[in-house]
Amino acid sequence: MFETLFTPGLDTASAAPLNEQLQAMLRGAILDGRLPSGRRLPATRALAERLEVSRNTVLAAYDHLIAEGYLETRQGAGTYVSTDLPDTSLQVRAVEQAPVTGLHARPLKRPLAGMPALDQFPIDIWSRLSGSVWRSATESQLLYNDPAGYLPLRQAIATYLSAARGVVADADQVIITSGIQQGFHLLSGGVIAPERAIVLEDPGYPGMAAAAATLPHPLHFTPIDRDGALIPDIGGPVGIFVTCPSRQYPLGHTMPLRRRLEVLEWAKAQDCYVLEDDYDSEFRYAGRPINSLQGIDGGKRVIYSGSFSKTLFLALRLGYLVVPKDMVPNLLRQRMATDSFPSISNQMLLARFIEEGHFARHIRRLRAVHKKRLAAFLGAAATYLNPWFEIPASDTGLHIVGFCRDGAELPDDKRLAIIVGRAGIGASPLSGTYSQCTPRQGLLFGFANIPEREIESRVKELAAILNQQTGF
């Protein structure tokens, strides 16, 4: 079977790296059942020879698929298609992995606890482009625009998401929003029957819970374990389940492939939608991000949501939904009734910023800067904050979670967040992210917007403040 699987082989003329082409090929074969669960894969050396690529290429592809949960190794016995994938789910869909081109960055995130390194934002380029797009604006750009958003921006986003996140989408499936809350309202009014429930993760992004509370649908929550959201278990029909599989907010868990497939299977059985809130996937400081749930599903019932609030800046208020094609007309009707179309200014500017490569450069710079800041913060926290907080290892995002230790005699985390602010460290209370589950006390520490050289002294100062308060 490997003969047909690896024919026609890899495309050395493509801009997509060979190891990513191989990943896509294998992932597709696993998902559509051509490579069944438990099947042993060729040895890396043998496959490298057959494909006429270096062995490192094959190793890199295997390693990545192991990290994603598609493959597993058995001690001394080679590499296999994972056995703990639910068999019936494997038919979900062949991923048509788009070739990787151009951008090497990825977007998205939202409010609360965690700003990017704003000192790295290229305000000079942004200002210059801002004047420039206005000077070249045409009369038609100043008038009615597409309710889905500015086409060049939607094209830039589709290209980027396909390359960076394995999202399967054309520009006509991209709808520009002011952020996930507007996107959520459009979905509610446009395609979710009011009697069908909304299910959110608990803990989760408080903005989503606040948005859901204003909608007519019944509202339910599903708890989190170390693999992310549990499969929702509620009475009555579900309309949409909102989840952050790439990096659970706020706890940071990545949902492994098995759970992802379970979510898709459940959603199929419920005949409901899944809203994948991929708010943060740019900021993975080790390894390559795991592909989107939308890409596994092929965009049939998974709606993908992203924003530029975290990669650029919060006050930009630009995000997007990627939706199934048949959903577009209803959503645009809802958009026209509620908001006509998004303002052209930021869209022209952002499209140019992406097209000219500034966005990709900015993300690369941020990732390098954040990685250092994260290491410095984790180091300083281990040295100074251990009496009060348990801080799990983390290699992603813009915040780290510190759980308040039992017996540390800390004030309530809402008050604590204010105290931490006095040391020049942005923090949000963990308890504020819970809705129905019993809240845990803790803090989300924003590490990314503190200059590296100041991190240790601020953490030390925080320890001194806590010392005074608690006597440790």
Place this chain on the structure above:
Amino acid sequence: MFETLFTPGLDTASAAPLNEQLQAMLRGAILDGRLPSGRRLPATRALAERLEVSRNTVLAAYDHLIAEGYLETRQGAGTYVSTDLPDTSLQVRAVEQAPVTGLHARPLKRPLAGMPALDQFPIDIWSRLSGSVWRSATESQLLYNDPAGYLPLRQAIATYLSAARGVVADADQVIITSGIQQGFHLLSGGVIAPERAIVLEDPGYPGMAAAAATLPHPLHFTPIDRDGALIPDIGGPVGIFVTCPSRQYPLGHTMPLRRRLEVLEWAKAQDCYVLEDDYDSEFRYAGRPINSLQGIDGGKRVIYSGSFSKTLFLALRLGYLVVPKDMVPNLLRQRMATDSFPSISNQMLLARFIEEGHFARHIRRLRAVHKKRLAAFLGAAATYLNPWFEIPASDTGLHIVGFCRDGAELPDDKRLAIIVGRAGIGASPLSGTYSQCTPRQGLLFGFANIPEREIESRVKELAAILNQQTGF
């Protein structure tokens, strides 16, 4: 009684023109009942002497109040407080007319049939300011912002509205929106009980009808006569009545004072809100605009809505609500749940544009240009379009209405609008603005965005096209 009425007299040190101070004084006295209906006013010469101002000042004030319907003249017998004001309504509220300062322009309008003279838009200034506001942006401006909008912009709008529209408002009553549809959604979710009805004018702005159709409230319509909207007469409680008293859309009627007071009295009896859609009041080419309904009411149950879509350009997507103070918290809660806060970019730019006086200059320029284009269009229409259209006189706005003549054998106005477009004239079908009332056939001709020298030739070309189609 005139002794106390005109004490302490006019303030010659004020920036407000003396005739406007006198208007405000008289208007306030009429509204709070100190000057009762039917009371004769002092002769202009006598009053001028008493107030130590020129007789022209008094004449100008009387003329304006006559135009507004507060005063009336009786042949050869002087000037009186109008007798057809409903007496019980006169207690509505003393208008605290704010002193007129700075800006002499006024904002606002929305989609469909009628663009301003976009060739007059100072894109050079706008581009330059755009780069400049970004260069001077602070980190905090790039982060969270006020859900009500950028404070300097809200201040600029409050100052402007007070001066130009007699709107009674502080900056903290101004909520920046993406336009009236978003404002309408915020009101619906934030302060209008779902079982209470929405009442719209019929015909009216189709965008409002579309927005209302997505909301849970019962939807009703009230017809138009030559004084604008009729007092709604529906069974069941009303939540909000949306009206355009300054210039009915699309028919262009100005609601006289008597009807305004009736609307306020009705709203009080219903305990409902009135949404005053003041979309177009900048563009009055003869006389001074009539003050807002909100100003008469004092902003207790009238919510004022405006936008910059018509004074600047549509794709800017910036509008605002002016709301009663006690409504602000609920609306901001709704805003935070649906849209967080408006993008900072356009707000910074627009605030600067207003503060530096560019907005006022632009409106003055537009008014002069539009006035000439309107005269040219009306002239050409009278010469060439008379066989097909009855075109009432008009001295406001960005479009004129042409009613299709019976027997003119014109195609349906939806098709007709497309035909007119071929002659380079923007047009919308009148029938598309009707919801429940029997639609009239006609067109809204956009005259303001056609260079004056081209108007006659385009109208002539249109006549040639219609001639071919209909044989006139």
